[in-house]
Amino acid sequence: MTLEILIVLIVLIVAFIFxxxxxxxxxxxxMLLVAVxxxxxxxxxxxxxxxxxxxxxxxxxxxxxxxxxxTQTGLITYAGRILRRAFRINYFLAVSITLITAAFISAFxxxxxxxxIFLPLLLQISRDxxxxxxxxxxxxxxxxxxxxVCTLIGTSTNIVVNSxxxxxxxxxxxxxxxxxxxxxxxxxxxxxLLLIGIKFLPERKPDSELTDSFGLGExxxxxxxxxxxxxxxxxxxxxxxxxxxxxxxxxxxxxxKHSFIPNADTYIYENDRLLVKTKLEVIxxxxxxxxxxxxxxxxxxxxxTAAGNIQLIEAIVAPNSxxxxxxxxxxxxxHRFNSIVLALRHRGKLIRDKIAEVxxxxxxxxxxxxxxxxxxxxxxxxxxxxxxxxxxxxxxxSKILISLVTILAVVMLATFNILPIAVSAFCGSIVLVLTRCxxxxxxxxxxxxxxxxxxxxxxxxxxxxxxTGAAKLVSELILVIAGSGGPFIxxxxxxxxxxxxxxxxxxxxxxxxxxxxxxxxxxxxxxxxRPFIVAVMFAASLAFMSPVGYQTHLLIFNPGGxxxxxxxxxxxxxxxxxxxxxxxxxxxxxxx
Numbered sequence: 001m002t003l004e005i006l007i008v009l010i011v012l013i014v015a016f017i018f019x020x021x022x023x024x025x026x027x028x029x030x031m032l033l034v035a036v037x038x039x040x041x042x043x044x045x046x047x048x049x050x051x052x053x054x055x056x057x058x059x060x061x062x063x064x065x066x067x068x069x070x071t072q073t074g075l076i077t078y079a080g081r082i083l084r085r086a087f088r089i090n091y092f093l094a095v096s097i098t099l100i101t102a103a104f105i106s107a108f109x110x111x112x113x114x115x116x117i118f119l120p121l122l123l124q125i126s127r128d129x130x131x132x133x134x135x136x137x138x139x140x141x142x143x144x145x146x147x148x149v150c151t152l153i154g155t156s157t158n159i160v161v162n163s164x165x166x167x168x169x170x171x172x173x174x175x176x177x178x179x180x181x182x183x184x185x186x187x188x189x190x191x192x193l194l195l196i197g198i199k200f201l202p203e204r205k206p207d208s209e210l211t212d213s214f215g216l217g218e219x220x221x222x223x224x225x226x227x228x229x230x231x232x233x234x235x236x237x238x239x240x241x242x243x244x245x246x247x248x249x250x251x252x253x254x255x256x257k258h259s260f261i262p263n264a265d266t267y268i269y270e271n272d273r274l275l276v277k278t279k280l281e282v283i284x285x286x287x288x289x290x291x292x293x294x295x296x297x298x299x300x301x302x303x304x305t306a307a308g309n310i311q312l313i314e315a316i317v318a319p320n321s322x323x324x325x326x327x328x329x330x331x332x333x334x335h336r337f338n339s340i341v342l343a344l345r346h347r348g349k350l351i352r353d354k355i356a357e358v359x360x361x362x363x364x365x366x367x368x369x370x371x372x373x374x375x376x377x378x379x380x381x382x383x384x385x386x387x388x389x390x391x392x393x394x395x396x397x398s399k400i401l402i403s404l405v406t407i408l409a410v411v412m413l414a415t416f417n418i419l420p421i422a423v424s425a426f427c428g429s430i431v432l433v434l435t436r437c438x439x440x441x442x443x444x445x446x447x448x449x450x451x452x453x454x455x456x457x458x459x460x461x462x463x464x465x466x467x468t469g470a471a472k473l474v475s476e477l478i479l480v481i482a483g484s485g486g487p488f489i490x491x492x493x494x495x496x497x498x499x500x501x502x503x504x505x506x507x508x509x510x511x512x513x514x515x516x517x518x519x520x521x522x523x524x525x526x527x528x529x530r531p532f533i534v535a536v537m538f539a540a541s542l543a544f545m546s547p548v549g550y551q552t553h554l555l556i557f558n559p560g561g562x563x564x565x566x567x568x569x570x571x572x573x574x575x576x577x578x579x580x581x582x583x584x585x586x587x588x589x590x591x592x
Contacts, residue, residue, distance in 0.1 A: 001473070004042055008461075008470040011036055012513070015461060019505035022361075025325040026506055027450040030457025037464050047463055051456030055422040056163025060156045060455065061447050062425035066410065067109035068446035069403040069432040071117060073396050083121065087129050095136060096194065098122070102140055103147030103186055107154045108411065111144040112319050112448075115552040116385045119316075123387055123559060132203045137560035138570060139193045139201075141552040142544060146189045149541050150182035151175055153414075153421060157511040157540040160455060164462060164515040165533050175414045175421060178534060181589045185542065185578060192574055200569045204561035214343035214350065214367045220250075220275065221283055221294060227270045229291025237264040241289055245282050250340055250369060251275035251310060259310055261371055263334055277342065279353075311372050312342075315384035316558065319362040319551040320448035323383050329356035337378050339370035345558045348547075363547070363554025382445040387559055399437040406431050451508055458512030466516045475521035487527050487592045491535050492583040494518050498539035499575060503546040511540040527592040534590050535582060542578050544571030 018029040038048040086094035106114050126133040148155035152175050162173050231239040253259045253273040286294050328341050344351045345365040406428045413424040432438045465471040482490045501510040514536050522529035543549030545568050547557045
């Protein structure tokens with residue numbers, strides 16, 4: 001145990017703690033790792049920053065862009081027409097088509113946009129056909145993961161594991177090398193969901209009204225400001241009654257016809273009707289204030305009917321949203337979007353008080369009140385997945401053929417080893433920009449920069465593990481735990497460790513950190529590292545028993561009305577089944 005190994009192991013443990021607890025954003029933690037390793041002298045500048053120029057990092061960024069090319073042209077949305085017809089014919093037929101379609105698309109583009117596009121579509125179909133979305137959304141997320149492990153580019157973890165292996169002098173995986181094994185897992189998972197998993201899923205009927213769903217009725221009150229009130233001719237932020245009673249002014253109706261969403265600098269005038277959100281006990285105090293007429297018991301839906309230019313929408317914080325880790329107050333939500341967040345579902349908890357202080361996470365559901373004319377501005381940010389009916393985005397349908405041919409060319413060039421996947425994907429991204437399938441702004445929005453920074457930092461830590469010998473020390477511990485069981489038991493143990501970490505932290509970080517340990521372990525056993533690398537690939541993606549185990553789970557958690565126990569009931573048997581299958585099947589497809 002050298003000082004360098006001790007430092008790296010301490011950094012590794014601290015990294016695990018922060019990745020699991022999310023006390024700091026994961027990309028910030030990753031950059032802190034790089035800083036510590038550089039400052040301590042364990043890595044030089046070239047080694048520390050190599051993750052940014054790593055072939056895997058470039059490939060992942062390019063695949064985000066290629067995925068955006070398909071979604072921005074509207075190609076994937078055509079699958080919705082087929083699904084609508086299928087659900088009218090037969091429920092199980094439609095579910096089967098949905099899962100197969102999602103899995104197939106996810107084999108070639110990033111899983112997250114696939115689920116993001118299918119999500120509002122399936123919610124609308126569930127309303128039209130009177131079935132609960134909880135029966136279809138979780139299988140959708142699972143199916144996207146099944147498809148992702150069928151090709152090298154299907155998920156970022158596959159690309160990360162492959163790049164770490166190549167960096168250590170091992171041959172690269174071909175694009176479809178893992179496909180036979182991946183298809184076996186897909187078929188097994190597909191049958192499990194249809195025959196067993198769906199039976200474990202709850203039937204939770206969504207509320208017909210968004211306001212009922214978020215439980216807002218009791219918090220709404222309309223007040224009319226008379227000339228005796230000390231609020232007249234004052235800005236909202238300076239009004240004594242607003243400040244003292246902590247009222248949240250949601251909407252102002254002026255002259256009994258013009259309704260708008262105010263901001264802190266909006267003046268209050270005589271006879272203005274203010275829609276305020278407050279606690280029940282405050283209503284009693286309002287009644288005692290001079291110059292205030294109160295109309296309690298008003299429903300949110302009633303208010304919106306009266307104000308035809310105001311709309312309620314529900315949106316989910318996207319996995320690559322700039323809002324993650326920030327509060328509504330920090331991003332000046334009301335001013336930036338000219339809209340108000342009325343309520344929030346945060347990690348399954350309904351929050352209606354002090355919403356502005358909550359740090360947003362991927363998958364959080366927001367109930368937003370917004371002027372209809374401002375919805376396009378909200379959509380342009382790329383920060384949300386919209387669940388409510390909003391005008392469909394304008395797709396570049398004339399570019400569908402270009403986008404499709406481009407991604408097919410990328411796949412074919414990589415398949416026949418004409419170009420490495422990183423080169424073909426990068427060139428394909430340039431083609432999409434030059435042909436105006438995507439604007440530069442859309443390209444920047446498409447890339448999940450948190451994953452890029454997380455990957456760069458994790459790769460640096462992986463390099464430190466291998467360079468200092470810490471990876472060998474950890475591998476020796478794994479061998480001690482495995483005893484004399486041989487490579488089968490060790491492979492099973494590595495799969496289980498990778499799976500356990502993926503359930504509680506980033507799968508990308510898990511892949512980057514465990515792969516060098518798996519390779520060193522294989523060398524210590526004197527066997528081919530390839531089956532151990534594949535074990536990390538699959539385990540770092542096939543995590544089903546936790547909402548935070550994979551990004552797509554976060555997207556469907558709130559819209560499906562799920563609870564953590566739902567993932568445990570459906571995902572635990574599937575995790576165990578895949579663990580057993582991996583232990584016996586990986587050595588068959590990739591011998592020791």
